Amino acid sequence: MPELPEVETVCRDLDRMVKGLTICDVKINDPRVIRQDRAAFLKAVGGKKIIAVRRRGKALILDLDGSLLIVQLMMTGQLVVFPLEKKPVLARDARVVFGLSKNTTLVYNDQRLFGRLEVVRALEDHAHVRTLGPEPLGKDFSVERFFLALHARKTPIKPFLLDHRLVAGIGNIYASEILFKAGIRPDRRACDLKKSEVKRLHQAVRSVLAKAVALRGTSMRNYRDGQGQEGKYQKVIKVYGRDGKPCVSCGAMILKKVQSQRSSFFCGKCQQ
DNA sequence: ATTCTGTCCTGTAGGC
DNA sequence: TGCCTACAGGACAGAA
Secondary structure (H helix, E strand, O other): OOOHHHHHHHHHHHHHHOOOOEEEEEEEOOHHHEOOOHHHHHHHHOOOEOOEEEEEOOEEEEEOOOOEEEEEOOOOEEEEEEOOOOOOOOOOOEEEEEEEOOOEEEEEEEOOOOOEEEEEOOHHHOOOHHHOOOOOOOOOOOHHHHHHHHHOOOOEHHHHHOOOOOOOOOOHHHHHHHHHHHOOOOOOEHHHOOHHHHHHHHHHHHHHHHHHHHOOOOOOOOOOOOOOOOOOHHHHOOOOOOOOOEOOOOOOEEEEEEEOOEEEEEEOOOOO
């Protein structure tokens, strides 16, 4: 699932729908998604008010009174809100159910159970969040910094884009889409990219992610927003999952290559 | 230090 | 209709 645009969409939905509400009761149907002592988790969230909802990379942050509930949706996690007027749907992959004030229910679904929920006191206390690089849509993500980081690495650019220490929030779908937009092959070595190519790549990171946020993310299979609805970016996907089909730009066949155990998709003519 | 592999899980699509 | 294999929006630990 969820890469930056999907998490940002869920974040905005939650901020609009559950901000200011209090967590009245919590039902843990599968403790495997709770990455800390279960009793400690229940004590940390029970009776707490949700002050605000934020995002950092692919992590959702719910600001509670004096603590932070960090949610990593990983591959198949969903956070769906059922307000007063909507009857909650509890499918078999509903792993945690939060009963909130105003008769609102917040359901954490996760088919594959890779997701993680953890309460910490500060962002620096979270093992994953503390290692994140700059936000790609923020000011800290500059061409200069990006160029220096790429210049030092021999690894192929595509798997490197997935490294959250380089830049936070890019996942397997958008990595391929970004490289297509930039016209760069996924197997080029990061250090071999010319300054002009890094500039194009930097621009592509921003424009692809911004457009995906505007379209509320990509629903290939599991992803749903905070209201249980699909995103729309899959309608404008150029290469991801399109191997064997014609390139939307030149008509050549889209290719697939496995790198670091993940599939990459690209056009052998448009990307050099 | 960096880079790659296997692992955590469940569900579904496609081949035979 | 099955059965079997491959694969899926992520992140780690461990090994090379």
